[in-house]
Amino acid sequence: MFDKLRGAIDSAVTKATTKELSEKNLADAVWELQMVLIQNDVAVEVAEHICDLTKEKILGTRTGRLDNISKFFKTAIHESILEVLTPEHPIDPIEFATEKKKKGEPTTILFVGINGTGKTTTLAKLASVFKDKGFTVVIAAGDTFRAGSIEQLEKHAEILDIRVIKQDYGSDAAAIAYDAIAHAKARHIDIVLIDSAGRMQSNKNLLEEMKKIVRVAEPDLKIFVGDALAGNDALSQAKEFHKAIGIDGAILTKVDADPSGGAALSIAFVTGRPVIYVGVGQNYADLRRFDPDWFAQRLIADN
Ligand SMILES: Nc1nc2c(ncn2[C@@H]2O[C@H](COP(=O)(O)OP(=O)(O)O)[C@@H](O)[C@H]2O)c(=O)[nH]1
Ligand SMILES: [Mg+2]
Structure with a gap:
């Protein structure tokens, strides 16, 4: 995981630190x-922010002699990445x-x-996590748009032995979430997981519909699901959804496919919202808590 970015950082460090870390060399290294x-x-x-940090x-910790410049440089990068990733408002859904x-x-x-990022799969993984922790769960089939989406959800629900609240395709997702x-509330069920249709972030109508779900259902947590392989597109999607409904956190999927890891940062x-989990495969167990320190450490090779 994240091997590509780690390798790249490592070679930047190596290149930079074969020379003495003078002011000029430092500027080159940071560049x-x-x-x-x-x-x-x-x-x-x-990237600019990380480099400034x-x-x-x-410069702040500069001593006269730098014995192990490479280690010193790596520590500074590690701390900077950690600073960028450490959320002001951390959340643990459990x-x-x-x-x-x-x-x-x-x-x-x-x-x-948006479509295909892994919302439904991630919802099912989280349902499984909650069940394992002893919570009762119900799922709202809020994707009434894409053919087969309700059946996909019902298949997961059957395996996990969880009830799905649904209506016909084309129905109002907000009403289903509300139901x-x-x-x-009536049955004292602990967790309600609400699926939604894949929306192109550029599609105004669909974003409006999303706002309606939020207005009607008032979910406690709004989680953006992004595909790590989509790189900068995942970022622009996250921005759009955040602007429209104000997300509380993100889950990054398909991290097992060894993406660069840049999207998480x-x-x-x-x-300004934390990455809460990462998806690392297609099975229920393939969901990991995202730990900024673990991530930052992975990006800095320690050879
Ligand atoms: N390798 C991998 N595949 C994933 C992961 N999460 C989801 N997928 C796959 O991505 C595809 C789309 O997932 P789906 O949940 O239907 O996306 P949705 O359209 O956002 O609901 C499916 O084939 C999933 O199995 C992950 O973490 N790793
Ligand atoms: Mg789906």
Whole structure:
């Protein structure tokens, strides 16, 4: 995972630190770093920010002698990446749901994102996580748009032994979400997971419909699902959804396909919302908590 970006950072560091780390060499090194970040799907503004932080850290801790320049440089990059990724408002859906359960209220989570990014699969993975932790779950079949989407959800629900609240194709997704929440309240079900249709972020009508779901269902958490392989497109999608409905966090899928990892950095920085999980495969168990420190460490090879 993320081997490409790690390799690129490593070669930038090596190139930069074979020389003495003078002011001029430092500027070159940071420039090199910025280039490899951008080449690996880190948005330009984010790459610039990371490089500024890295430079500050190096200049700030500069001693007369730099014995291990490479290690020093890597530490500065590591800290900078961590700073970009550490959210102001971290969320743990499990903790969140535990608190709401204590108050006797269901936790409602809406999944948004464009077609094929992995919303439905991710919803099913999270349903499985909640079930394993002893929560009861109901699913709202909010994608009434794409042919086969309700059946896809029902197949997951059958395997996971979870009820699906649905209506016909073409029905109002907001009404279905509302019904599912009412169902959860009446039956004391802990978690309501709301699927939604794949919306092109450029499609105004569909974004309006998304806003309607949020207005009617008032979900506790709105999670953007982005495809890590989409790189900078995933970032522009996240921006659009964030602007339209205000997301609380993101889940990045298909990270098992060894993408550069740049999208994770960009989405966290630009939306100011954390990446909560990453999808690492097609099975229910293939969902991992996203840990900024783990990610930052992975990006900095320690040879
Ligand atoms: N390799 C891999 N495939 C995934 C992952 N998440 C989803 N997929 C696949 O991506 C495709 C689209 O997923 P789906 O949930 O239908 O996307 P949706 O249109 O956003 O609901 C399916 O073939 C999934 O199996 C992941 O983390 N890794
Ligand atoms: Mg779907």
